[in-house]
Amino acid sequence: MMKVQIIGIGLIGGSFALDIKSAFPEGEIYGIDADEKNLKKAKELGIIDHFSKMEDVQHADVVLVAVPVDVANKVVVEVLDLAGENTLVFDAGSTKSGLCKEIANHQNRRNFLAAHPIAGTEFSGPEAAIPNLYRNKTNIICEVEKTAFKLQERALDIFQKLGMRIRYMDPVSHDRHIAYVSHLSHISSFMLGKTVLEKERNERDIFDLAGSGFASTVRLAKSSPAMWSPIFKENKENVLETLTEYINNLTHFKDLLENDDFQEVYNEMQRTNHIKSILNGIN
Amino acid sequence: MMKVQIIGIGLIGGSFALDIKSAFPEGEIYGIDADEKNLKKAKELGIIDHFSKMEDVQHADVVLVAVPVDVANKVVVEVLDLAGENTLVFDAGSTKSGLCKEIANHQNRRNFLAAHPIAGTEFSGPEAAIPNLYRNKTNIICEVEKTAFKLQERALDIFQKLGMRIRYMDPVSHDRHIAYVSHLSHISSFMLGKTVLEKERNERDIFDLAGSGFASTVRLAKSSPAMWSPIFKENKENVLETLTEYINNLTHFKDLLENDDFQEVYNEMQRTNHIKSILNGIN
CATH class of the missing domain: 3.40.50.720 (NAD(P)-binding Rossmann-like Domain)
Incomplete structure (x- = not known):
């Protein structure tokens, strides 16, 4: 037994x-x-x-x-x-x-x-x-x-x-890689949820206008803070690195919009579309 | 007919x-x-x-x-x-x-x-x-x-x-609301995809380490640039507003991590968990 x-x-x-x-x-x-x-x-x-x-x-x-x-x-x-x-x-x-x-x-x-x-x-x-x-x-x-x-x-x-x-x-590579493909996703999702909640006081409007795309992107914002706060603490250095790069990429995208460079906005998205072929392996 | x-x-x-x-x-x-x-x-x-x-x-x-x-x-x-x-x-x-x-x-x-x-x-x-x-x-x-x-x-x-x-x-409210619950989600997802792709040259590693959480958060990064670039152009002012708030929220979260304020990291996530009850209506 x-x-x-x-x-x-x-x-x-x-x-x-x-x-x-x-x-x-x-x-x-x-x-x-x-x-x-x-x-x-x-x-x-x-x-x-x-x-x-x-x-x-x-x-x-x-x-x-x-x-x-x-x-x-x-x-x-x-x-x-x-x-x-x-x-x-x-x-x-x-x-x-x-x-x-x-x-x-x-x-x-x-x-x-x-x-x-x-x-x-x-x-x-x-x-x-x-x-x-x-x-x-x-x-x-x-x-x-x-x-x-x-x-x-x-x-x-x-x-x-x-x-x-x-x-x-090895544990060091693990923590670095997982910061990108898991920990950062949670932060992006939590902060997306926060941004929308702050703005849309009238919840009825969120409910009616949000589609499955929003639901999918914000899904991880339902996760347990008791589990995730310690993860961010333990993996702080790696998480900060990924978060800094993410913020830089968002800021660059914002600059492109502000400068009306929609050709480069297009290019940014097209290059990232490449993630399709990778994701086909998941799920 | x-x-x-x-x-x-x-x-x-x-x-x-x-x-x-x-x-x-x-x-x-x-x-x-x-x-x-x-x-x-x-x-x-x-x-x-x-x-x-x-x-x-x-x-x-x-x-x-x-x-x-x-x-x-x-x-x-x-x-x-x-x-x-x-x-x-x-x-x-x-x-x-x-x-x-x-x-x-x-x-x-x-x-x-x-x-x-x-x-x-x-x-x-x-x-x-x-x-x-x-x-x-x-x-x-x-x-x-x-x-x-x-x-x-x-x-x-x-x-x-x-x-x-x-x-x-009315069309003005529509464009403002939809910037939050749809257009911003697409940018957050595209830039998440970009950040991970840039870092993880070895695609095999992404594939093996990424779970359904990452797949869900990055799903919209598969969307068509030909459709989305014009949307960001048309709704530029609203999108810039949401993107600025999103970047501010991420930067605030980063500051909390840097200052080891994990109690407030916890609180941020717990407050956002509230999105659960809203999302229950979608899908």
Whole structure:
């Protein structure tokens, strides 16, 4: 019987719980959450089998840490302190450098696998957990060579049964790349939402005039601040770099409009259309 | 038999053609397009029944002008010059002030209905035309009182059969509101795409790391420059205002990050989360 302990039973942890239960019918899911209400809800929904405590880590075969990234850095250390020789510990956070540095010299470093499944929705909490969230999604694994071979195998077996594609990457590159393709999108979306909300006091007008294009662009502005504020903190330098470039590009576009250079406005958009061929691979 | 002439057989005109043919089986669709290849394709695909010329306008019951907004301003005048007493002319452009001003004193002003169906996809051309594009979508009508009552009725009959909701608005308010909920989204998306493309020369990395969140935020960057460059030109003042506010909001967010004010970063996002309840109405 595989004992799986999940710390943080929200969208990410809860969805892992659901898929692991399907893939490993003999598995037992133990849940921990800082929010008592979330935890009870997760049990009610059948996402976890048992309530659990940090001390139970030592008896677990697999521990998933799925809490906001600033908390994760501390929790992973706590979990590694308690981990048994055969306990696989992995995380699912959106930043990897700080965490990998934090635990670099931990005596149980080899129990840990640093992972970032590129999957999620704009919703949060155990009610947001859904089956097959991870199917056909990319899972980025950092510093795989630092994880015990036997535990790598166990992790890959789980990821494979959940239908994930694996990519290996060093944590510094991960954080730089993900700032562009994920973190910046969230800021652009939140600030777009803010700009429109500020202007359009009369919500009825937004509702009536907004089409699916606006809904799509602003979708990420529904995301959880409790999850995203720590991500921006952890990945501050990279995020600032992407944000600066984004603001520069917007300012350049604004200059073109102000100077009535619509030929170059056209060219800017046409060059960016090239993103079509890249996006065809996603979704 | 209703003779419907459609000038500009792309996504918008072509989708109208498909739905009008379904709703009015006795209707005949006549097509005009500046691009000979588009026109032939539209005929091949069965979107139009006949090729047609500007002179045929005088025999048409309904003329839809669905060309880029800068061209539309000229084409609508040409069409009104030729319109018979009972010809309904309407457009589908994303800007309304310039057009309404352009034709304000035209002797056949009463033949014209200024319309903006809030519908579309990021694709273009006759191959992008789809049935039911307009079902349950909002159609904004400007200066309805300037259209002959009988022709208003004919237009509303068509829009109703296509499943659209009608909203009346003056053209100046329309252009201001739509700058926020549509035009700005396109710029934010194009510049997001540009920022990521510039940075990530290795496309394989984008593909592997980007999730559905990025795809959603950058979707509008696939849109047609030939359609959007004229919209930004026509609505330049409003677009510049929204873009300035957007850049200010992004710069403020950047300042918060630089000053490590993550509590306020959290607050900014939480306040914007409120957009959830508004978006629930869309899609």
